[in-house]
Structures are given as C-alpha cells and as structure tokens.
Amino acid sequence: MVYAYLSILGMALILGVMGHRHTEVNHATVLHRAWRQLAPLLIRLPIALIAASFVGELIPQALFGEWLGERSGLSGVVLASVLGGILPGGPTVTFPLILVLERAGVGIPQLIALLTGWSCFAVHRVLAYELPTLGWSFVWRRWLVSMILGPLSGALAIAWL
C-alpha cells in the first residue's frame, strides 16, 4: 500500500513539474478537468464500496470456492472469463464487485481471467463508445479476437504459479 501511494505521488509530481515547464499546459484548466472527473466518484465510490461489502457478507463462500477457487483450475478460468465478459459497468462498479469475489475465495488465475475478460469485452464501453464511433463491423472483429484472451491469461497464470 505504501508503494502504491509513493509511486502514484511520484508520478503525479513528475507530471505536474513537466506540465509546469510546458507553456501550453495551464494548471487551473488541468485541475478543473480533474475535479470534474473526481466529484461524482467521491459520492459514488463510498456507496459502491459499502454496497459491495454487504453483498460480500451475503455470498455463500463455499459455493464460490468450489466454482471459482484456486482448485477449480481451467474450467474455473473459463467460467471466470465469461463472467467477466458479461459484467456491465466501468471500474467504479467492477472493482468493488471483484474485490468482494476475491474475499469470497476466487483463485488468483480465475481473478486474472475475470479482469481480462471484463476489460477486453467491456459490454458497457462497447455500447456507449465503441459501437457509435467505430461500428459493428469493427466491434465483432475485436470481440472475436478478444474471446481467447481471458482463458489465455488465466491459463498462463496457472502455469506461472
């Protein structure tokens, strides 16, 4: 956790200094844009984390361990990829949910497959951005090649661990 804080603080400082030296970068504009992204999260994120914490207490852990735990192996990886692929919503929604799954005993390879499936398929993102801007002929090709990525990442993780 300390590493996370230090690394991110360091990067923010470096970029801030670079921005300071760059004539086209205006601190006020940048901070204003940051605030516009941040403000909704300050309300949504705590609520999401509390909701996720409640849901986590309710999930029957034994069931999860059996289907998606460390010992579920490749079938668990495939199941996790599919589950990740159909998860709707951006990171605000997904990460608290995935954290709940982790605490419920989902294995590391399965967790990696889930994250890969979610981030590559990204149903919410496709509907809101990709389909309107790039069209169906682009989307189905990208989906087709993305189908192997979730199971592949989980299988690699099993081989690695």
Next chain:
Amino acid sequence: MTVFFLLLGAAAGALLAERQGLEAVTGALLSAGELIALVIPLVIIAIVMAAYAQALLPREIVERWLGRDAGWRGLFIAIGAGAVTPGGPFMAFPLVVGLRAVGASLPICITYLTAWSVLGIQRILIWELPFFGVDFVVLRLVISLPLPLIAGITAQWLGEPGRH
C-alpha cells in the same frame, strides 16, 4: 449508477441485518470504511496525475506514429501508446477514430485498444493497485504483456472492416 448502488446497498444491508443481525452490518460497514479511507486519497492523486498526462500528450503525435503502413513497429508502438493513454473511453475511442481516419489498420487499432484495456497504467494505479496490491498487479501485468500482440496478430486474418 449511484442510485443503483444506493438501492443495492440498502437491500443487501437489510437482508444482512435480517439474517445475521445488526452486528454483521456494523462489521461490514467498518471494513468498508477502512477501504474507503485507503482508496479515496489514491483516487484523488491518480485523477490529478491523469489530468496532467492528458494535457501533456497531444493526440496528433500518437496519430502520426500509428498511421498507415505502421507495420510491426506500429504494433509495438500501439502497445506502448495503449498502456500510457490516460483518461477513460472518452479519451481512447476518439483516438482510435482518428487513427482509422489517417489509415491505421485493424490489427493496429485492436492492439492499441487491447493494450489500453489490459495494460492501461491509469486504471492500474487508480483501481487495481489500491484494491489488490503490488504482487497481484505485477503477476497480471507480466501475463498480460503478450495479449495485445496476440489479439492484433489474430485480427490480421479477419480482413479490414468497412469504414464506419
């Protein structure tokens, strides 16, 4: 989305109170509070950082490097560019539309989007690191490194989609 979580939280909280009593609810609230205290400062710093990165990285430069005939070198640049692209989909998709407009191929665009999805530094810093810790993030990153290339190379067999 906020309303959805409010309803979910209220329903799950009520169910938890009914099944396991108020103590379970307080316990869950406390652990959520710890997580909130830990995560919120990180999110604040990360978003400020991302806003600076966004201001420093003009779109034209990326488009120049990944345009028509970028070839193998282009695939690797696409991976790097995808990993460092700051901002959410409102940043990445206009960039891909721009890339298509200047003649970038389907494999390049898919490599870029996949790299942005699985290697995106901003998402890792804001979300993954605070939630899952360094060990998990490093393992996932190492495993995910070849994925954008695999997606891009596979996409070469699919033919170019029509222009939208």
